[in-house]
Amino acid sequence: MKDLIGVALLGQSGGPTSVINASAAGVFIEALKQENITAVYGAVHGIKGILNEDFYDIGQEDLEELKLLRNTPSSAIGSVRYKLKDPKQDPSEYERLLEVFKKYNIRYFFYNGGNDSMDTCNKISKFFKKAGYDCNVIGVPKTIDNDLYGTDHSPGYGSAAKYVATTFMELYHDATVYDTPMVTIIEVMGRNAGWLTAASALAQVKGQGPDLIFLPEIPFDIDKFFEQVKTMLAEKGKVIVAVSEGIKTTEGKYIATAFLDLYRDVRKDAFGHVQLGGTAQVLADEVAKRTKAKVRAIEFSLLQRCAAHLASKVDVNEAYNAGRKAVLAAVKGSTDKMVGFKRVSNDPYKIKYALLPLKLTANTEQKVPIEWILPDGKGMTQDFIDYALPLIQGDDKAKLEDGLPRFARLKKIRVPKK
């Protein structure tokens, strides 16, 4: 195997997490140490930055600031939601990527993202190989949804799960404080996989969580839900519900759409556009009509994916190490792989880093095993708790400056265009 000498490039892609920058720190700091890497670039807004020859020169950043990336949420070099065309239909974008890689002598490419990004990585890797261009391409996983196939879990999930569990515990204390009937419906991200909503079960097993937990893996029985809420209200006066944004009715419809079908003439804006409320809000509106309880809908919205002040230490470390391992694997000659985790044991928690074929992980969603989900929204089995609990351990957050987090401040010096 001949030595690959050239530039290393990192791109960040998709929705941010609390620790995607921890992976960036791992890639940058490790790549800057490598003899075969002549320069380290960051793609400005992922794949778009490459197409536009728009790069930050990471070598000009202070090492101390790069270290602060560990605890800085979101994507420091800019993210993107952009799907490349299928190279079989239209190879022009891939040809452009190849042209740019050649022009800047980019020989190491790291892409930090979810399912779509691993698919992109895989296609780029294959295209370059076919074109005879040597470039080692390694994917670094990230997703709060935890839906990447092939790895035990993904960086980003642990911190988001810790946010969800902690916040459910706090909300439990708030939402049960009065002696009047109250229903609180809390919406958690996750269109198809319910991993993050399931994390509310970590609060539930402490006796400080939701009464009902609904994941998209199980069809949502609307009528049964209303009956459950009514029964619980009568029994104890307070009901807290965790719902995944992506729960669907037994007919396979999203909740907001389902209610639209029932009440077709309403929920339109001034111009007649249909307004799709959040899942929690729609359910809350309907519960309010059916009971005399006070009802409140809460959406964690972006907060659950950027709350770096509540990051899990395990997650931050694994995200950082995933970035480092990607670089180390690439300089040793690996390509067309994603860094993944294999769990060795739960207690004590131990994982091994592994290199998975990109093709394996690309575009396959890893859902919550059905056998880990208790029936009737009652929560999760001990298997899930044993799986998730190690991932939320420890704190690791930015130090305070004026009582507020001191996040990384990059100089963001552009690489001159060639």
Next chain:
Amino acid sequence: MKDLIGVALLGQSGGPTSVINASAAGVFIEALKQENITAVYGAVHGIKGILNEDFYDIGQEDLEELKLLRNTPSSAIGSVRYKLKDPKQDPSEYERLLEVFKKYNIRYFFYNGGNDSMDTCNKISKFFKKAGYDCNVIGVPKTIDNDLYGTDHSPGYGSAAKYVATTFMELYHDATVYDTPMVTIIEVMGRNAGWLTAASALAQVKGQGPDLIFLPEIPFDIDKFFEQVKTMLAEKGKVIVAVSEGIKTTEGKYIATAFLDLYRDVRKDAFGHVQLGGTAQVLADEVAKRTKAKVRAIEFSLLQRCAAHLASKVDVNEAYNAGRKAVLAAVKGSTDKMVGFKRVSNDPYKIKYALLPLKLTANTEQKVPIEWILPDGKGMTQDFIDYALPLIQGDDKAKLEDGLPRFARLKKIRVPKK
């Protein structure tokens, strides 16, 4: 002055905060030390618990658990939203309170709450005095709204302000991550006073906060707002807006109501009830109609008042001390007072505890000084920053157990009814 010997009673009232239990810890732990206090009770759901003779016997709790109350959010003994009738119109409830106080020999009464609670305290104190019943009544302030008159600030505000500022910084990183136009409108609690929304300026001065900040103290010019958003979108592609839930139009209408007047036939549910959206959501819907940007509304909802994991150390300490000082003042003979803070200096930050006449603080709202608010939603003056910054300093949170906060677990043993 004769020695008052008898039971001490604490009630918690109104919306929870992250530190109302820190004040409870201060009251309980200090009261348990006092020779003249024969027992320490907690009223179950505030004034309702007293009317129902429903008390927890705090003397039976473990001291270690009482100490954990410092970092446990919300109201551990239950809160209440219940306004006593005016004693001049109907003295029956006050007579009942007096009957209960006499029956249990309650000689020290501490009520932890906001404006309404201080008014309740004041009326109870006056009624007991008139009836010749010796009982020292001390109010302990609490409110995330910071609208209590007479005190420099109130326990609960510092932690909520820290939550708001920190979360705005994190959301800034998330909401600016793509290279596509985006408007994010974030709603903060505060019906009439904008203190909490103003805390977003602490993130703004770090360059990681909202572009526009709107408080209820200043009429909200809807047309101007849309123009500002459009101009900013054209200039920099991203706009982040902080709005108080209570902002009103120049005609004095809440935002949701104002838009209802414009689009009277929409925003009704299946039964024709008008649906009042949140302020942020209504503005977001309207911005979405007027621009091509992606628009998102976020509500901090209950999270901002129960996020004990992000409490300010200054706030936790002051809340705890306010509880302690209330007990010490009462046993020394003070009554009909509220514990308040007087600021000695900003840098170094120093306050003095003071006893304020309950009448002074009851039912008078302390709003943000107009001269601290920059015109056109541009933020806050340095005077506000100097005022607020010391209040969010330091961390003080529950230690972790299984990666999650170990909140207090009280035994909640009822006092036998007499």
